[in-house]
């Protein structure tokens with residue numbers, strides 16, 4: 564059976580070139596980068612080279628990069644450690660209703676520990692409006708965290724405008740860029756932000772590795788206590804192969820970016836247009852234009868997303884309904900509810916996310932099998948009047 568992977572927002576395969584670069588660091592060059600003997604210096608150098616590669620992709624300085632165990636840890640550290648370190652300035656933070664759970668649950672943790680959090684709404688296209696952010700700011704607000712690109716509906720936020728509002732009010736700004744890193748150009752200086760989270764496995768690097776960009780001068784504590792690795796920002800022996808892989812993935816992403824943006828935008832449009840024109844009672848979710856290239860999200864009326872996934876799976880097509888973290892629960896995704904979709908429509912959501920190896924043939928295969936699947940499910944549905 565033909566297998567078609569259309570879930571690149573959940574994770575991606577490690578690029579072969581990345582894999583080849585990583586391999587020696589598991590075996591031959593296995594030393595602890597903190598060790599004093601000379602062979603270990605080679606490992607230290609590899610870690611520092613990776614730091615430069617990450618920094619280059621987002622226009623940061625190498626010393627502004629803290630390696631973490633992934634996007635989740637970076638989000639936790641940005642929010643929890645920043646808030647705790649700076650709480651003498653105030654105990655109020657702001658985030659949006661469509662954030663990843665790594666951000667929302669970090670905010671909840673702070674709420675349980677004496678902080679207050681305002682969760683601002685988004686408009687029907689899944690975009691935070693600058694005026695909404697402005698209105699939520701209080702004298703005791705110390706941190707704003709708004710994601711760059713949404714993992715479920717693909718909408719890209721006006722981070723530059725939002726960060727400017729934060730700066731005018733002397734509030735730190737963090738963005739979760741896990742879904743945009745390596746997919747669209749990212750420039751932390753141009754965006755004017757203090758912190759940014761990234762994760763290697765969302766753009767062809769290994770799982771379990773990510774980073775936090777921390778602008779020089781931004782004060783933050785640490786989540787993990789122990790050794791003085793990462794300039795005392797993150798204790799623990801470095802995940803050297805993971806870090807080397809993240810660096811290589813950044814280098815490759817930078818080289819391929821312009822061509823990939825163009826190709827995935829086109830391919831995504833072919834898939835979106837094909838679905839919307841052949842399947843009635845279907846709507847696109849998220850912003851029609853300002854979205855992550857190759858990210859397609861739709862809602863079909865009168866069907867359950869879970870049923871669509873099962874039928875696609877039988878045909879070898881891997882996709883998701885809402886985010887991978889929420890499937891398994893029967894509640895419609897918080898993101899789809901936040902853009903104002905009624906629960907019964909949000910239940911019929913499907914997310915297809917394309918990647919570097921996706922082809923026109925893959926897209927056309929989905930366009931061929933999806934309409935009869937939806938039609939069959941609708942025939943069986945008690946929801947159809």
Ligand SMILES: *Cc1c(COP(=O)(O)O)cnc(C)c1O
Nearest residue numbers: 633634635663665714741742762
């Ligand atoms: C995947 C994802 C994360 C979590 O990253 P991990 O490296 O899997 O911990 C955080 N935020 C967003 C938007 C994501 O898509």
